[in-house]
Structures are given as C-alpha cells and as structure tokens.
Amino acid sequence: MNTLTLEYINSILPPRPDDSHKMTFGQVLNIAGSIHYRGAAYLSSLSALRVGAGYVTLASSPSVCDSVSAQTPNVVTLPLPPRQAQQAIDIKHINTQSIAPQAVLQLRDKLAQASVISIGSGLSISQSTDQLNRYPNPINGLIVPDGNSEFFYALLTEIQANTHPVIFDADALNFMSHLLHHPTSTAQKPISFTKNSIITPHPKELSRLLNVDVNMIQAQRVHFASLAAKQLNTIVVLKGKHTVISDGEHIFINPTGNSxxxxxGTGDVLTGMIAGFCAQGVSPLNAACLGVYLHGLAGELAANELSQYGVLASDLLEYIPKAILRVLNAGH
Ligand SMILES: NC(=O)C1=CN([C@@H]2O[C@H](COP(=O)(O)OP(=O)(O)OC[C@H]3O[C@@H](n4cnc5c(N)ncnc54)[C@H](O)[C@@H]3O)[C@@H](O)[C@H]2O)[C@@H](O)CC1
Ligand SMILES: Nc1ncnc2c1ncn2[C@@H]1O[C@H](COP(=O)(O)OP(=O)(O)O)[C@@H](O)[C@H]1O
Known part of the structure; x- marks a missing residue:
C-alpha cells in the first residue's frame, strides 16, 4: 500500500513535446449530462481539457449540448437524437430529452476514434416519470433504471470489446449495479466493465455495486476497493477523504484534498481529469493517481484563497493548472 507523493506524481506526468498538435494529446469522448445535470457535462468536459487533453467531444442530448456551448467555446459537441414515444399514451411518461438507443449508431465512429471514453457524469437514468412509481431495493437503495437506460445498454453492448480506456462514473455505475444484481429482470445478455476501464464510485455507489452496506465499505475502504477491482476486473477509485485507488494488485492512498x-459537482471534475490524462496516453492506473492527487491539490489551493466553505466545483477548473504547476515546480 502506497501513499501518493508529489515526487511520484511529478514522475508520472505525461510529456508535452514541442513538436506536437492537438491530436498528440488525445481525444476524449465524454457521454454526460441530462436535463437536470447540465453542469456535470460542463465540468467533466472542461476538466479534461484543463489537464492537457487535446480535444474533448461532449455527446449528449441537444439541450445539454446547447447549454454547454453557451457557457464555453472550448468543447466540441455531438447532439444525440432524443428517444421517441412509441404510442400516444407514452408521451406523458417519456421525457423527450432522454437519448434514443439508436444514437449509438451515430456514435460508432466517435467511439472508435476516441483515445478514451467517459460515461455517466450527470447522464440520468431516472428522467421519466414512470420511474417515480417504482420501489427502491431496500438493501442498496437502487431504483430500477429508466430514462436513458436503453441508450446506456446499447452503448455498453457496443463498447464491450473496446480496449481503449473507459471511465464509468455516477449513473453508469448505478446502471451497472442494476445489471449485476437484477440480471434476469430484463431480457438482456450479461455485460461487464470493459478491459482497461476505471470506475469512480463514491461509497454509496460502491455499496450499490457490491451490494454491501455503505457503513461496512467506509469501515474497510481499502479492502472493498481492492475486492471490487478484482471482482469487477477494473481499476477502482473509491472517492472520499483519502481516496483509495486499486487495480486489485496495487493500492494507492491519496493524501490531498479537504472539505x-x-x-x-467535484466528482464530475475528477472524472474529466482522469479522462484527460488517459487521453494523453498515460496508463489507466497512473491516470487515476494523477487525477485524484491533482484534484485534491486543486481543492487545497482553491481553499487557501477562497476558504474550505467557499470553493465551487467550477472554481477547481481555475486551480487545476495551479496544482499542475505546483507539481512541476517540485521537480526542479
Ligand atoms: N451540476 C451538476 O450537474 C451535478 C450533477 N451531478 C450528477 O448527479 C447525479 C446524481 O449524483 P449523486 O451523487 O447526487 O446521487 P447518488 O444517488 O448517487 O448519491 C447520493 C447518495 O449517496 C450518498 N453518498 C454520496 N457520497 C457519499 C459518501 N462519500 N459517503 C457516504 N454516502 C455518500 C448520499 O448521502 C446520498 O444518499 C450524478 O449523475 C452526478 O454526476 C452531481 O455530481 C452534482 C452536480
Ligand atoms: N472531505 C473530503 N476530503 C477530501 N476529498 C473529498 C472530501 N469530500 C469530497 N471529496 C472528494 O470530492 C469528490 C466528490 O465526488 P462525488 O461524491 O462523486 O460528488 P458529485 O457527485 O457531487 O460530483 C470526490 O473526488 C471525493 O474524493
């Protein structure tokens, strides 16, 4: 078990060759955001650019893409077609901002081109009103997915054989929990996290994935992060104070960050940072270490000027470059 240090983080920062262009630093395809979580799409996209990715494409519903474009000129958008109601009676149940499963066909080229894919930040699975009538599982609190769930399933099926890094966050994790624990509740075939994937659960999300009480997870964070990495065949970033990173073999503890x-929204920033490092060719394990350490350091630097009370998730975007400079300067 290793605690991450400034020196180690300095040693794994990706190079910035002079003879470079935007594609040198990789393409992030960020599938994120929904009608109530437009900010998650903004934060996760911009944070990938802030750590040095060359090109970020946000794929989301048209209204999310419009919102993000209105706030920043730096993110390329790919609006995906909304889900259509099958029958007149469905119309009141279907939020037209849900993404159609057929959108995966439109994404196919982008999925193949991307250096890294991030999925789930704010990509709600509970947009349709019919979900509100369903009961949550009493153990894990998970409600049967709906809204974007068909799109999610089509997407996960499409990327099963993908070997590029994929980062699963937030609602992508909740959807996977549903598939893992209710495999016969739908007529869908088994599905898993992809090779070279990273998952970024907060303790409640890991509790849903493992079907273990959240207090048990918190009492044995290293054990459950490592167990999940082995069981789910992925790199686990178990968030919270002293974030634990494990690939099932190695364990890193993060010392940076504060309240x-x-x-x-800070978790959405972290997802983008990890994606941004993967885009630059850093291994998924090192990208997770870089993202987590610098995210915490950005929080500390922001708090030095704004107080631990006053920092916003969007403020972190200004402090990520300062955190990188702090690490670079430590190397001289
Ligand atoms: N501006 C935005 O658009 C934002 C969008 N967000 C998106 O909102 C969606 C829902 O995310 P939420 O995390 O709110 O919903 P969740 O339902 O996944 O998590 C909330 C539950 O988990 C528990 N929990 C969270 N962190 C915990 C911890 N460290 N220890 C123990 N329990 C913990 C909470 O107490 C609560 O019961 C995600 O898709 C996310 O990406 C959020 O990131 C907030 C900001
Ligand atoms: N007290 C704390 N100390 C250190 N890091 C924290 C603390 N509270 C939250 N974090 C970090 O902030 C992020 C919160 O992510 P998450 O729970 O997914 O929030 P959201 O869903 O709102 O974006 C994680 O990276 C977590 O490690």
Missing part, C-alpha cells in the same frame, strides 16, 4: 471538495 472544500465536499460540494456538488
């Missing part, structure tokens, strides 16, 4: 990060 400034305990604010909505």
């Amino acid at each position: 400034a990060l305990a604010k909505a």
Whole structure:
C-alpha cells in the first residue's frame, strides 16, 4: 500500500513535446449530462481539457449540448437524437430529452476514434416519470433504471470489446449495479466493465455495486476497493477523504484534498481529469493517481484563497493548472 507523493506524481506526468498538435494529446469522448445535470457535462468536459487533453467531444442530448456551448467555446459537441414515444399514451411518461438507443449508431465512429471514453457524469437514468412509481431495493437503495437506460445498454453492448480506456462514473455505475444484481429482470445478455476501464464510485455507489452496506465499505475502504477491482476486473477509485485507488494488485492512498471538495459537482471534475490524462496516453492506473492527487491539490489551493466553505466545483477548473504547476515546480 502506497501513499501518493508529489515526487511520484511529478514522475508520472505525461510529456508535452514541442513538436506536437492537438491530436498528440488525445481525444476524449465524454457521454454526460441530462436535463437536470447540465453542469456535470460542463465540468467533466472542461476538466479534461484543463489537464492537457487535446480535444474533448461532449455527446449528449441537444439541450445539454446547447447549454454547454453557451457557457464555453472550448468543447466540441455531438447532439444525440432524443428517444421517441412509441404510442400516444407514452408521451406523458417519456421525457423527450432522454437519448434514443439508436444514437449509438451515430456514435460508432466517435467511439472508435476516441483515445478514451467517459460515461455517466450527470447522464440520468431516472428522467421519466414512470420511474417515480417504482420501489427502491431496500438493501442498496437502487431504483430500477429508466430514462436513458436503453441508450446506456446499447452503448455498453457496443463498447464491450473496446480496449481503449473507459471511465464509468455516477449513473453508469448505478446502471451497472442494476445489471449485476437484477440480471434476469430484463431480457438482456450479461455485460461487464470493459478491459482497461476505471470506475469512480463514491461509497454509496460502491455499496450499490457490491451490494454491501455503505457503513461496512467506509469501515474497510481499502479492502472493498481492492475486492471490487478484482471482482469487477477494473481499476477502482473509491472517492472520499483519502481516496483509495486499486487495480486489485496495487493500492494507492491519496493524501490531498479537504472539505472544500465536499460540494456538488467535484466528482464530475475528477472524472474529466482522469479522462484527460488517459487521453494523453498515460496508463489507466497512473491516470487515476494523477487525477485524484491533482484534484485534491486543486481543492487545497482553491481553499487557501477562497476558504474550505467557499470553493465551487467550477472554481477547481481555475486551480487545476495551479496544482499542475505546483507539481512541476517540485521537480526542479
Ligand atoms: N451540476 C451538476 O450537474 C451535478 C450533477 N451531478 C450528477 O448527479 C447525479 C446524481 O449524483 P449523486 O451523487 O447526487 O446521487 P447518488 O444517488 O448517487 O448519491 C447520493 C447518495 O449517496 C450518498 N453518498 C454520496 N457520497 C457519499 C459518501 N462519500 N459517503 C457516504 N454516502 C455518500 C448520499 O448521502 C446520498 O444518499 C450524478 O449523475 C452526478 O454526476 C452531481 O455530481 C452534482 C452536480
Ligand atoms: N472531505 C473530503 N476530503 C477530501 N476529498 C473529498 C472530501 N469530500 C469530497 N471529496 C472528494 O470530492 C469528490 C466528490 O465526488 P462525488 O461524491 O462523486 O460528488 P458529485 O457527485 O457531487 O460530483 C470526490 O473526488 C471525493 O474524493
């Protein structure tokens, strides 16, 4: 078990060759955001650019793409077609901002081109009103997915054989929990995290994935992060104070960060940072270490100027470059 250090982080930062262009630093395909979580799409896309990715494409519903474009000129958008109602009676149940499963066909070329794919930040699975009538599982609190769930399933099927890094966050994890624990509840075939994947659960999300009480997870964070990495064949980033990173063999503990990060949207920033490092050719395990350490350091630097009370997730975007400079300067 290793605690991440400034020196180690400095040693795994990717190079920035002079003779380079935007594609040198990789393409992120970020599938994120929904009608109530437009901010998650913004934060996860911009944070990937802030750590040095060359090109970020946000694929989402048209309204999310419009919102993000209105806030920043830096992100390329790929609006995906909304789901259509099959019958007149469905119309009141279907939020037209849900993405059609057929959108995966439109994404096919982008999925193949991308250096890394991030899926799930704010990509709600609970957009349709019929979900509100369903009961949550009493153990894991998970409600049967709906809304974007058909799109999710089509997407996960499409990328099963993908060997590029894929980062699964937030609702992508909740959807996977549903598939893992209710395999016969739908007529769908088994599906798993992809090779070279990274998952970024907070303790409740890991509790849903493992079907283990969240208090048990918190009492044995290293054990459950490592167990999940082995069982699910993925790299696990178990978030919270002293984030644990494990590939099932190695374990890293993050010393950076403070309560400034305990604010909505900071997890979306982390997902983008890890994706941005993967895009630059860093191994998924090192990308997870870089993202987690620098995310925490950005929170500390932001809190030095704004207080632990006053930092916003969007403030982190300004402090990521300062955190990188701090690490670079430590190397001289
Ligand atoms: N501006 C935006 O658009 C934002 C969008 N977000 C998106 O909102 C969606 C829902 O995410 P949420 O995380 O709110 O919903 P969840 O339902 O996954 O998590 C909330 C539950 O998990 C528990 N929990 C969270 N962190 C915990 C921890 N460290 N220890 C123990 N329990 C913990 C909470 O107490 C709560 O019961 C995600 O798709 C996410 O990406 C959020 O990131 C917030 C900001
Ligand atoms: N008290 C804390 N100390 C250190 N890091 C924290 C603390 N609280 C939250 N974080 C970090 O902030 C992020 C929160 O992510 P998450 O729970 O997914 O939030 P959201 O879904 O709102 O984006 C994680 O990276 C977590 O490790």
